[in-house]
Amino acid sequence: MPLPPVPDFLTLTFRPDLNVLLVRWQRLISVAEMQQGYLVLLEYAAEHGCRHWLLDGRRRFNTDREGAQWMLSTFLPQLQPRLHQRTYLAYLLAPVNLRDQDADAAFPPATYFGGKPFLAERFVEEGEAVRWLQQQP
Template sequence: MSSTAIPVPPPLLHTAYRADLDLLVSRWGYQPDPALLPPAYEELTAQALACGCRFWLQDIRRRTLNDPAITRWLLTEYFPQISQRLGGRLTVAYLTGPALLEALLNGPGYLPPSAYEQQPFVVAFFGDEGEAIRWLQTEQRRP
């Protein structure tokens, strides 16, 4: 009797706290069904609360599109709530592939980081990991 191995998808999310940089780094493994995103963000929440980190690098280079409903949920519910739970302004740098970065920056709902001045969170998009980390480090030094 032969057994056929069922392919196991890679993990959707791998998150690690970088104490040396005080950054929570999450690497998304693939483009998920939008229904999988809220549970993945709950996993991210648990890790962020465990280390008390408000500075996040979200590597979404393996994702190819942004779901408008999820984006709306992140901006109107999730980010404001998690920043309150973390006790300060949440700062999120998204590292994207070139096509998604272009789509996001040229999309109808795009806001530059400066547009978040009065919000309890700020979001920015980058195509280069070093640039994203430098931006997060600059944000860490803000009063």
């Protein structure tokens, strides 16, 4: 089955040298576009067997509560069945987004990820995010 086309608001690049799927959101997006983008991302990750994702969200707003709920209840549970091991998501955000209370409330606390087949962390520097991904199994 061919891979779905990548929407214009997203770029996907598999970096085999790092074993990282680099995802860059190109503009502000709606919740429906967020969902579409993540579903396309999952197809590409499965095709490459890649469980280390660098998600650059500096050009879009942080996920709102509706988007966060969809991620937690619908999207993230799909990762283990498709990728068969724990998936690591490094979110690259603009510093101002890390100080946004609504955005912060939408992102689960670190304790949420304990025992889950996925782990997410937020970063403001790309190099730091890549180093974190490289430290994961």
